[in-house]
Amino acid sequence: MDDSTAGGRTVTLKDLANELGIHPSTVSRILHSGSDVARGAASVATAQRVRDLARKRGYSPDPQATGLRTRRSNLLGVIVPRLSDLVLATMYEGIEEAAAELGYSTFVMNSRDDPDEQRRKTETMLARRVDGLIIGDAHLDSGLLRELSARRVPFVLMNRRVPGYPSATCDDVLGGRLVADHLWGNGHRNVAVIAGEPYASTAVDRTAGFVDRWLALGGSISQNAVVWSRFDTAGGREAAETILTDCNPRPTALFAVNDFAAIGAMGSLRSHGLTVGHDVAVVGFNDTSLASELPIPLSSVRSPMLDIGRTAVQLLKQVLDGERVESMMLKPILCVRESSALVVPSLAL
Amino acid sequence: MDDSTAGGRTVTLKDLANELGIHPSTVSRILHSGSDVARGAASVATAQRVRDLARKRGYSPDPQATGLRTRRSNLLGVIVPRLSDLVLATMYEGIEEAAAELGYSTFVMNSRDDPDEQRRKTETMLARRVDGLIIGDAHLDSGLLRELSARRVPFVLMNRRVPGYPSATCDDVLGGRLVADHLWGNGHRNVAVIAGEPYASTAVDRTAGFVDRWLALGGSISQNAVVWSRFDTAGGREAAETILTDCNPRPTALFAVNDFAAIGAMGSLRSHGLTVGHDVAVVGFNDTSLASELPIPLSSVRSPMLDIGRTAVQLLKQVLDGERVESMMLKPILCVRESSALVVPSLAL
DNA sequence: CTGAAAGCGCTTACAG
């Protein structure tokens, strides 16, 4: 019975050394001397023999042994609200790519935005001895971040920011502004916002960006025209129902801070016999792959999700290298589609 | 400068032993003696002191050291086509839960269904010394699986099956049959299938289940009414365009083997001035959270995605324990909604 | 019931 790790008997540094009649430490030194040349680690000839044999035998160093010795795991932990959220899944793809380029592997866990789970998953990651953490589910009122800071756990935020900690996010305030400009320019004067979860900076910033600009443009927006909601379709649907009930006269445009919420809202509007894009304009956020493919294509603010993931890795790398880091806010752009293309005179006011 | 792992100076077994004035091996034995009692590993009193101190100091064993010693990593590798596919993301949530219950952590990587990447990611996983692999992106013609088998790498398939290897999947053939029964029962006689990727058993089985049952019911279905396609919205849209061009008379119903493809098809139908559910019935597959929330709610075959993920972990656990395993096919159910609720006489034939 | 030793596979000063 083979009790070694997956893949059967694994080649070790010692195997290589024995076969070549040299000392394991020499092999190790060579394999770590960067370039093809031995750079003082060994003679060029020996180095060549070692490298050739390593390739031939398919040697790959045991990360457990390396980690034990170097006290680094080359593991990055990633925590997201849920991977079944397309936005986070896409950011994670960016993380995976960028991490691989730097020689890191990544773990990802779902917290469902539940504070207990956030804490539990974080501890699991640390128990696994990750070198650092990318936190994609930060809450604005989180005590966990303060605690991690105090424990000197290296981490960066992604997707959502919290003042005082380094983060890679979309410029959500700008995104909200773009929507305000667009809707105002199309003649809308009575609008409502499906604002998302108040503990998430994405929701808060997009809403604030929109509302502030709206007021600056000379518009007004009533208290009950801003409805906080979950980020999913069901949440968007409920928020739209609330708006249709509470807002009189009915708004001519809805800004949902998330595409899924926007899709839910579109469903709600349709149930009320309203045609999206004609009776009511709708704009979403993130420009997920679905937006442009919906039966009624959805206008949406495109956030650079892959780049946000990549940027988070770069920031974390800097933290791990002991460098100072600046938070990065990546620019979004607005994609206007059928759901909000018409100017208000065409809308059934 | 603190150069220990994330979280600063970490408590070791030796720290615990020193503080109690006993030998590290005793501490280790106690911490491994399952229950609260010491079960022959040490005196009850010593065991208690050790457990208390371990808790107090927040001791967590170093997985690198444990892994090095035991030659097990307690790591499971998961490979999926892409995590931004809601179906795979949901299965992965099931995996994460079930794996955590068994004390395993999981890695996940995207292969984009590219054979080179499948191979590369697999090697990365093995280099990380995972104990086993859950393969969610298997191709029917894959040489990689044979090779892994030969190398005695422990693995199971999930989502897609390949004859000869253990897998946890939906009963996709049954799913296809359910759709055939439904559409036939509603009076449809002229239908088309958006069949997905021919290398994926999900696509092949769902299509075969549908077509075979359709023929058994006495129906007929022409060659060009079965269109292979990508699984995403764009793929579904293109396939629908092909069908609308090639099939005369136009089918009264479309079965797409994937919800996203179905959504793309709905968009295409709408561009042609056709109303989904009225002019053309559409049925998707998986019943992702979006289906019921779409402006026109989509009929879909609900596959137990979370359970499929959980089951895959259980199967892999059995493989790792050296037990024989049987492939599992979980039952789907059909959810009929507005997109296919009407009987054909109401359709604009 | 507990201790002492060996060793998992690697890296890194330290000699020579």
Add this chain to the structure above:
DNA sequence: CTGAAAGCGCTTACAG
């Protein structure tokens, strides 16, 4: 240019 030793944190027979 290369070897030898020590040690990362743990587990596991083996003694006693």
